[in-house]
Amino acid sequence: MTIARLIAERFKHDAVLVVGLGLALLVLVSEPLQRFFVYIRDLELQTGTAMLPAAVVLLSALMLHQQRKRHLVTLEGRAVAATLAAAGERARDLERLVAFGHATANALDFHALREATQAHLVNVSGGRDAWVLLRTAAGEWHELGHASATGRALMADELHAAAVAAYEHLHDRADGGEGAHRHGGHECFPMIVGGLVVGVFGVWVEGNPLSIEGRQRQAAAAALLAIGAKNVDMVREIREHSLRDALTGCCNRAHAIETLHVELRRAQRSGSDVSVIMLDLDHFKRVNDRRGHLAGDAVLAQVGQVLRTTLRASDLKARYGGEEFLILLPDTGLAAARGVAETLRKTLEQTPLLIGEHTQHVTASMGVTSAASEELDETAVIARADAALYAAKRAGRNCVQVIEAAGASRADAEACAVAPAHRRTRAPRPAHDTRAAAGVP
Numbered sequence: 001m002t003i004a005r006l007i008a009e010r011f012k013h014d015a016v017l018v019v020g021l022g023l024a025l026l027v028l029v030s031e032p033l034q035r036f037f038v039y040i041r042d043l044e045l046q047t048g049t050a051m052l053p054a055a056v057v058l059l060s061a062l063m064l065h066q067q068r069k070r071h072l073v074t075l076e077g078r079a080v081a082a083t084l085a086a087a088g089e090r091a092r093d094l095e096r097l098v099a100f101g102h103a104t105a106n107a108l109d110f111h112a113l114r115e116a117t118q119a120h121l122v123n124v125s126g127g128r129d130a131w132v133l134l135r136t137a138a139g140e141w142h143e144l145g146h147a148s149a150t151g152r153a154l155m156a157d158e159l160h161a162a163a164v165a166a167y168e169h170l171h172d173r174a175d176g177g178e179g180a181h182r183h184g185g186h187e188c189f190p191m192i193v194g195g196l197v198v199g200v201f202g203v204w205v206e207g208n209p210l211s212i213e214g215r216q217r218q219a220a221a222a223a224l225l226a227i228g229a230k231n232v233d234m235v236r237e238i239r240e241h242s243l244r245d246a247l248t249g250c251c252n253r254a255h256a257i258e259t260l261h262v263e264l265r266r267a268q269r270s271g272s273d274v275s276v277i278m279l280d281l282d283h284f285k286r287v288n289d290r291r292g293h294l295a296g297d298a299v300l301a302q303v304g305q306v307l308r309t310t311l312r313a314s315d316l317k318a319r320y321g322g323e324e325f326l327i328l329l330p331d332t333g334l335a336a337a338r339g340v341a342e343t344l345r346k347t348l349e350q351t352p353l354l355i356g357e358h359t360q361h362v363t364a365s366m367g368v369t370s371a372a373s374e375e376l377d378e379t380a381v382i383a384r385a386d387a388a389l390y391a392a393k394r395a396g397r398n399c400v401q402v403i404e405a406a407g408a409s410r411a412d413a414e415a416c417a418v419a420p421a422h423r424r425t426r427a428p429r430p431a432h433d434t435r436a437a438a439g440v441p
Contacts, residue, residue, distance in 0.1 A: 275370040349362075
């Protein structure tokens with residue numbers, strides 16, 4: 001910085017003093033000004049007044065007033081700057097919350113919601129350690145995400161205890177409020193939708209408590225998370241309903257074909273087996289004709305229940321059309337699939353179905369096939385199972401028929417030959433079949 005600039009800076013701050021000093025020197029050396037002050041003194045003597053002291057006092061008061069005004073303007077400027085800074089910080093908080101809300105609103109499944117939460121958690125928590133746990137309808141807690149801005153380890157047991165404490169505190173409050181709860185070093189904000197707690201959003205506040213604005217920001221983040229979690233749950237329910245037949249609770253035809261398409265390609269990569277059972281209820285038209293279509297619906301619904309309780313959870317049960325069902329058996333060879341079909345046939349035959357005040361026994365014909373090695377055409381697999389089903393119908397119904405794919409394994413062919421369909425005996429399972437390990441016949 002040059003000398004001229006230093007002088008200019010000093011003059012800017014002490015301008016009034018410099019001007020006053022210049023005027024004082026001018027009065028000392030200027031004869032006209034001296035004559036003017038002599039004239040003023042003579043006038044004061046003639047009139048008996050003290051004009052000069054009064055002028056000095058007035059000038060001093062004016063200078064003090066101006067100085068005070070400048071001071072007030074400075075304070076006001078600082079206050080405005082602080083207000084603008086606070087407004088800017090609130091605007092940035094709002095932008096972060098908007099970005100967070102946008103990300104969670106666009107999440108349509110749990111994985112996407114977890115990624116959105118993990119990406120924005122540090123920002124919405126104000127740079128603090130933060131975590132989110134979701135609560136299921138069964139009362140279980142699952143971690144949605146966590147972020148450690150300080151590098152502090154967040155233990156699962158610690159977070160679970162904090163979430164449970166916050167949930168219990170919320171339900172124990174007499175006023176039914178939705179405020180945060182302090183547990184250990186965690187400030188826990190309940191995530192509430194429609195009066196139900198869907199999760200808890202927590203931040204670490206030990207040694208650094210939240211301000212009022214900070215609590216408001218965390219409460220807003222918890223509300224956005226709750227809405228995002230509820231959206232994901234609703235989308236899951238919609239997808240689930242769109243893939244299922246409302247009457248039987250089984251999957252619909254389109255989903256079954258799509259899943260078979262995927263399973264055939266997975267089996268090709270892993271070298272595993274895939275089998276299909278096509279099931280048709282025998283003489284179902286008689287039920288509708290004799291008892292009405294509502295009775296037929298009741299039979300279909302209970303058959304769907306039998307399929308779900310008899311088969312593995314990994315087996316896909318689908319209503320293919322009318323009284324026909326398609327069953328997809330992953331990791332199951334042809335011989336084992338035939339055994340499953342025979343077990344299912346016996347279960348249906350022996351299970352009384354309730355129709356109003358009466359019971360009804362139904363039987364089913366079943367066709368079984370499996371995919372050949374490298375087979376990727378799902379329609380060909382379904383066509384073989386359908387052909388085997390019609391073979392069972394021609395064989396007298398209430399039986400199981402098997403059609404092998406071209407290129408079927410020798411072990412499966414021999415196993416099916418040992419247990420022909422009309423004898424209705426159970427087929428042995430090949431050693432590589434995973435159904436035995438699952439405890440399913």
